[in-house]
Amino acid sequence: MVRGSSVVTGGSGRRNTLPGFGLTMGLTLTWLSVIILIPLAGLFLKTFELSFAEFANIVTSRRTLNALKISFGLAFAAALVNLVMGSIVVWALVRYRFPGRRIFDAIVDIPFALPTAVAGIALTSLFAQKGWLGAPLAELGIKVAFTPLGIFIAMIFIGIPFVVRTVQPVLIDLDPEIEEAAASLGANRWQTIWRVILPSLIPALLTGFALAFARAVGEYGSVIFIAGNLPNVSEIAPLLIVIRLSEFRYADATAIAVVMLVAAFLIILVVNRLQHWAQMRIPVH
Amino acid sequence: MTIELTNITKRFGAFAALDGVDLRIADGELLALLGPSGSGKTTLLRIIAGLDWPDGGDVSFDGENALARGAGERQVGFVFQHYALFRHMTVFENVAFGLRVKPRAIRKDEAGIRARVKELLDLVQLDWLADRYPTQLSGGQRQRIALARALATEPRILLLDEPFGALDAKVRKELRRWLRSLHEEINVTSVFVTHDQEDALEVANRVVVMDKGKIEQIGTPGEVYDYPATAFVHGFIGESVVLPVNVTEGRVWIGNQPLNIAAPNVGGPSKLYVRRHDMQVGSESIGLRGAVRHVRSFGAIQRADIAVCAGGNETVIEIDTPRDHALRTGETVELHPRRYRIFAD
Numbered sequence: 001m002v003r004g005s006s007v008v009t010g011g012s013g014r015r016n017t018l019p020g021f022g023l024t025m026g027l028t029l030t031w032l033s034v035i036i037l038i039p040l041a042g043l044f045l046k047t048f049e050l051s052f053a054e055f056a057n058i059v060t061s062r063r064t065l066n067a068l069k070i071s072f073g074l075a076f077a078a079a080l081v082n083l084v085m086g087s088i089v090v091w092a093l094v095r096y097r098f099p100g101r102r103i104f105d106a107i108v109d110i111p112f113a114l115p116t117a118v119a120g121i122a123l124t125s126l127f128a129q130k131g132w133l134g135a136p137l138a139e140l141g142i143k144v145a146f147t148p149l150g151i152f153i154a155m156i157f158i159g160i161p162f163v164v165r166t167v168q169p170v171l172i173d174l175d176p177e178i179e180e181a182a183a184s185l186g187a188n189r190w191q192t193i194w195r196v197i198l199p200s201l202i203p204a205l206l207t208g209f210a211l212a213f214a215r216a217v218g219e220y221g222s223v224i225f226i227a228g229n230l231p232n233v234s235e236i237a238p239l240l241i242v243i244r245l246s247e248f249r250y251a252d253a254t255a256i257a258v259v260m261l262v263a264a265f266l267i268i269l270v271v272n273r274l275q276h277w278a279q280m281r282i283p284v285h
Numbered sequence: 286m287t288i289e290l291t292n293i294t295k296r297f298g299a300f301a302a303l304d305g306v307d308l309r310i311a312d313g314e315l316l317a318l319l320g321p322s323g324s325g326k327t328t329l330l331r332i333i334a335g336l337d338w339p340d341g342g343d344v345s346f347d348g349e350n351a352l353a354r355g356a357g358e359r360q361v362g363f364v365f366q367h368y369a370l371f372r373h374m375t376v377f378e379n380v381a382f383g384l385r386v387k388p389r390a391i392r393k394d395e396a397g398i399r400a401r402v403k404e405l406l407d408l409v410q411l412d413w414l415a416d417r418y419p420t421q422l423s424g425g426q427r428q429r430i431a432l433a434r435a436l437a438t439e440p441r442i443l444l445l446d447e448p449f450g451a452l453d454a455k456v457r458k459e460l461r462r463w464l465r466s467l468h469e470e471i472n473v474t475s476v477f478v479t480h481d482q483e484d485a486l487e488v489a490n491r492v493v494v495m496d497k498g499k500i501e502q503i504g505t506p507g508e509v510y511d512y513p514a515t516a517f518v519h520g521f522i523g524e525s526v527v528l529p530v531n532v533t534e535g536r537v538w539i540g541n542q543p544l545n546i547a548a549p550n551v552g553g554p555s556k557l558y559v560r561r562h563d564m565q566v567g568s569e570s571i572g573l574r575g576a577v578r579h580v581r582s583f584g585a586i587q588r589a590d591i592a593v594c595a596g597g598n599e600t601v602i603e604i605d606t607p608r609d610h611a612l613r614t615g616e617t618v619e620l621h622p623r624r625y626r627i628f629a630d
């Protein structure tokens with residue numbers, strides 16, 4: 001099966017048709033090391049200041065476990081919501097022409113561009129007891145600000161552009177003829193969407209989901225304003241790390257960080273495998 | 286099933302892609318739509334299939350208005366130019382698609398679907414590819430799978446857009462022969478689009494020649510080749526030699542030289558069309574002569590560039606003559622068209 005990119009292997013004795021292999025490869029490795037690998041290694045090294053028992057103690061403490069559960073659980077749920085809603089938004093933006101479409105398209109990028117603290121304050125005031133949305137919701141007995149629900153909403157807010165922007169170009173590029181083929185073969189609109197379009201979008205949807213999830217897990221700025229930050233209830237893991245740091249408990253902080261890192265890594269790995277599997281089923285030319 | 290198109294018009298903005306097309310397709314016919322790129326062939330095919338709607342005119346199948354029905358309800362099998370196979374499905378699932386999306390009440394059961402798909406894969410002689418994905422197939426194989434997919438639901442009409450377009454010469458020849466015999470076997474009313482005259486003349490029972498959104502001529506391959514109705518058809522089908530002439534009072538002039546040929550029903554500035562192989566050298570004089578510029582020989586023929594003085598200008602034509610009559614560069618020769626047509630400009 002032929003994969004999408006052309007790959008130039010270098011370093012063998014043979015002359016390479018693409019020049020600059022040594023230079024670009026060297027720069028790439030150096031750059032990735034300085035920017036990503038060395039800081040991560042530092043993180044791991046820091047945890048070695050702890051004995052294994054101490055490490056286990058920290059990461060299995062009730063507060064840590066709850067913080068991790070909140071961060072990962074809500075991020076996962078938010079990414080799922082973004083997957084569904086993001087797909088619908090993409091569909092509308094790509095397939096329909098309506099007044100204000102360009103404006104809506106631009107609005108999708110706001111969570112990308114907005115400083116997270118600004119987003120946090122905006123969401124908090126919107127969902128506060130007396131806020132525009134908070135007040136009517138309070139009437140219904142739903143409290144958003146300073147509860148896990150608030151965290152959930154902030155995570156949805158910051159994750160939506162990831163799904164939209166990864167899926168949008170793929171849907172745009174989708175050959176309209178495959179839909180016409182389906183229609184001509186007697187498929188109705190839903191069957192076409194369900195059996196033909198959606199399966200073609202799966203790799204992009206998975207990528208969008210993974211990115212939205214990763215961003216939500218790591219989100220700090222916009223969440224802490226609306227979260228209330230009650231330990232065990234609405235305290236996210238990144239905040240717990242900051243708290244430990246401010247208490248000068250650096251090893252504790254890094255222990256939690258390492259757990260987050262490993263968990264995030266495993267999730268990315270799983271998504272990557274899924275993507276690979278989906279890609280195998282929809283080989284590119 | 287018979288298809289009747291009446292006065293079909295289709296515009297894209299101000300541009301008329303189809304301009305008053307009338308066409309009757311008989312039951313069981315294998316018809317070719319032949320024309321240069323951009324002449325509106327695909328647009329016409331899509332209108333028959335219900336993938337596009339005309340701005341004016343009627344489409345009827347067996348006398349019933351087809352425009353009232355959507356693409357899925359017309360029982361038309363459409364083979365797209367670039368196949369439009371579902372890349373995430375195996376060959377088997379591609380062919381099964383039309384069977385699986387049928388309403389539950391009339392859907393075959395799984396065993397029935399399997400049997401039908403197997404039947405079709407056998408028909409296109411590709412049953413051994415059932416588990417492959419479309420991207421793992423060659424162009425010719427994809428073409429046949431697209432055909433099998435279109436045939437699975439037993440359409441009443443089969444439409445193929447440039448079925449030989451993307452294939453190399455050898456595969457093309459095989460597929461032509463195969464398509465013909467397939468049509469003889471299943472005998473469903475079929476229309477295929479091509480810009481290649483050989484495809485049309487070799488495969489079809491009847492050829493519709495199109496240009497600029499209009500039908501130029503409809504006829505059997507022999508008719509459109511031997512009796513082209515318009516200058517366009519003459520120029521488009523077969524190899525033609527074209528000379529500018531002037532017709533006054535039934536007399537044909539090339540420059541100020543009268544030609545001893547008849548020009549019924551034509552007047553004024555015109556073009557003399559002769560098939561390349563119909564232009565003979567040196568037999569008798571009709572007043573048409575030219576200077577041999579260049580000669581090359583291969584096989585049984587020699588091909589010569591001959592400069593004919595037409596008015597103030599020179600027109601260089603390329604003709605084929607038998608080798609036994611050797612031509613020398615520089616000599617002046619008499620040209621005699623065995624058969625010819627004159628069309629007014």
Ligand SMILES: Nc1ncnc2c1ncn2[C@@H]1O[C@H](COP(=O)(O)OP(=O)(O)O)[C@@H](O)[C@H]1O
Binds near residue numbers: 320321322323327329
């Ligand atoms: N969707 C479209 N929008 C605008 N112009 C179109 C569209 N489809 C076809 N055309 C134009 O209509 C003309 C006929 O197109 P087509 O039927 O595809 O020609 P053919 O198949 O004979 O090459 C072309 O000039 C093409 O540019």
Ligand SMILES: [Mg+2]
Binds near residue numbers: 323327328447
């Ligand atoms: Mg075309």
